[in-house]
Amino acid sequence: NAGVTQTPKFRVLKTGQSMTLLCAQDMNHEYMYWYRQDPGMGLRLIHYSVGEGTTAKGEVPDGYNVSRLKKQNFLLGLESAAPSQTSVYFCASSYSEIYQPQHFGDGTRLSIL
């Protein structure tokens, strides 16, 4: 059971570079989420999707874009990376929006120099 798979696991970028983080789930979940986790803080929602072809902003969407072209994939893009975007990024999926657990990948550790 793969569950939620995130690639890459680690990445170092220079300020101004762009990159895309990939999330794939094999549980046929409708809902997918991108979070960032910073020391001493709770997970913060960046963007989420309620189904194929849909995206919505979360708590901290600035500087990020997302796409959900296929139900199983949710991509997070950084167009022009900034040091403030240094963080651990987690993708999650769930069967429905409420009263359901979220299933997480093991994260992408991203450093922006």
Next chain:
Amino acid sequence: SQKIEQNSEALNIQEGKTATLTCNYTNYSPAYLQWYRQDPGRGPVFLLLIRENEKEKRKERLKVTFDTTLKQSLFHITASQPADSATYLCAPSFMDSNYQLIWGAGTKLIIKP
């Protein structure tokens, strides 16, 4: 806006004893609340969900209580084992946040043999 507070200091417990972790929230009660476990370098893993109208939920050695008067949820691990050592995250869901989970920063639990 809602604030979710978990004890930021690590909790040290002797093996075999009961560990009790606290999650406090402000303002009004959540529709439900989830508890997750997170190991170093890994994504959060769902443990238990308790709804607003439930006082207590159990799963094997785990128990969650919900006190809407105190605006608090307690998470208990009975007969604790060193393998229970991890960071535990509390995540309530509020109607006015479109039921998105609002995450606490977590409490690190250390079970000593």
